[in-house]
Amino acid sequence: MSAESEPRYPFVVVDVSAEVSDELAATLFELGASGVEERDDQTLLRGVGAGRVTLVASFAERAEAESAIEALREIDATLTPRIEEVVGDAWRDAWKEHFAPFALTPRITVAPPWVEAPTPPADGHVLWLEPGRAFGTGLHATTSLVAELLDAHADELSGKELLDVGTGSGILAFVALKLGASRAVAVDNDADVIEVVEENAERNGLRDRVEAREATTEDITREFPWVVANIEARVLRPMAEDLVRLVAKGGWLILSGILESEHDEIVARYLGLPRGLRHVETRRRGDAAAADTAWVAIAFAG
Ligand SMILES: C[S@@+](CC[C@H](N)C(=O)[O-])C[C@H]1O[C@@H](n2cnc3c(N)ncnc32)[C@H](O)[C@@H]1O
CATH class of the missing domain: 3.40.50.150 (Vaccinia Virus protein VP39)
Incomplete structure (x- = not known):
């Protein structure tokens, strides 16, 4: 399959303090995320470390992910959300290696x-x-x-x-x-x-x-x-x-x-x-x- 015809999966990734992670995960769902993974220092895929949680929210469309990023910045200007786009389905199995x-x-x-x-x-x-x-x-x-x-x-x-x-x-x-x-x-x-x-x-x-x-x-x-x-x-x-x-x-x-x-x-x-x-x-x-x-x-x- 060529890169152009492979499916693309947009994610919004944002590092937050552990105290607000549940609340922000709920906000991401409200903004249209179809799933939100919380990575911390105890999960299989680690977060950024001490007291911090990395939220990885999946969206169906890139435009929805971009709107969610704008909304997050309005909620808290100190947040630095970013988009990561994964091409192809191989990532679904990446966790298996660990x-x-x-x-x-x-x-x-x-x-x-x-x-x-x-x-x-x-x-x-x-x-x-x-x-x-x-x-x-x-x-x-x-x-x-x-x-x-x-x-x-x-x-x-x-x-x-x-x-x-x-x-x-x-x-x-x-x-x-x-x-x-x-x-x-x-x-x-x-x-x-x-x-x-x-x-x-x-x-x-x-x-x-x-x-x-x-x-x-x-x-x-x-x-x-x-x-x-x-x-x-x-x-x-x-x-x-x-x-x-x-x-x-x-x-x-x-x-x-x-x-x-x-x-x-x-x-x-x-x-x-x-x-x-x-x-x-x-x-x-x-x-x-x-x-x-x-x-x-x-x-x-x-
Ligand atoms: C933290 S996971 C726990 C999964 C597994 N039992 C474990 O211990 O690893 C919580 C699960 O509860 C489900 N859940 C959340 N709210 C629920 C509810 N009100 N009724 C039933 N299941 C719920 C979620 O879909 C999720 O699969």
């Missing part, structure tokens, strides 16, 4: 399907995973913190059914199943990820133990003994009543996508509900002193 097997938890090794089977951890399993364009390689701190909590409480998880809200690639549902959960219902409000979850289920021989569908908490009517939700705090706040409603009596709820600076308020929000959950433990990653960049995962039960 995605090698790694220990997600003491008992789960994550491996992409294009490598040779790694040795599973003692008393553990290999989870074959291709996230495609869904979130959930396992390399983000929030994913690994929730996976670690599932591993640490695997005795209680064993034989139980789990609901994964905001499943992305399906990674947390698969971790739970490999650790002994009986079945998983994996839901996401992004219809595009469902196929990715189904493919990953197939890869791991878990097709008959995972039900993947486009849904959010409001669409689910029954209770589960285990519920996990790795979504941002700004989604978990309004979702609290609905999410807690889905946790069976004596069940577990694990939340992440929460910054250290948001921890106490989210714990208070969930403990304040009449359901009467108790706070079991919080796992942390990153420099807790930098409360706006360190991530937490919170386990409730009751």
